[in-house]
Amino acid sequence: MSWIYSSLTGSVMVRIVGLTTAFEVWTTLGRNFVSANNNGLLDLEQSLQDVSKDGLSVQEYVIKGKDLTDSLAAIGEPVPENKQVRFFFRGLGLEYNVFVTSIAYRPDQPSLEDV
Incomplete structure (x- = not known):
């Protein structure tokens, strides 16, 4: 516990004040942060759907998209590669x-x- x-x-x-076992602590923390992760998940998914080159270099655009897919993977929601494409x-x-059509x-x- 320490x-x-x-x-x-x-x-x-x-x-977690007043909780006495590691199980209680982990369960409480899990409940508290699942909703935060769900909100983050929705935000990240929306950002990935909305990401566009919009004046960025291709390299900057790829990095922006990669950052979003990496963030989704970090919270347990990896994006399959075909969807990333x-x-x-x-x-x-x-x-x-x-290019896209070809x-x-x-x-x-x-x-x-x-790609």
């Missing part, structure tokens, strides 16, 4: 339509890294 107490901030510590294509803009309709779908 390890748990020493690793928590004061704002989290108040949520679709999100990437969706946000590129009209000037990339020829890749999207290939029988062997390339990885995100290959």
Whole structure:
């Protein structure tokens, strides 16, 4: 229990005052943070759907999308690679339509890294 107490901030510590077992502490913390993760999940998913190149370089755009998919994976909601490719294509803009069409309709779908 002392390890748990020493690793928590004061704002989290108040949520477990009076609990006496590690099981109670972990259960309480889990309940408290699941709703926070669900809100974060919705925000991250929406951001990924809305991400667009919009004046960014291609490298900046890829990094922005990768940061979002990495954040989703970090909270236990990994985005499959085929969906990552679709999100990437969706946000590129009209000037990339020829490129997107040439890749999207290939029988062997390339990885995100290959794209």
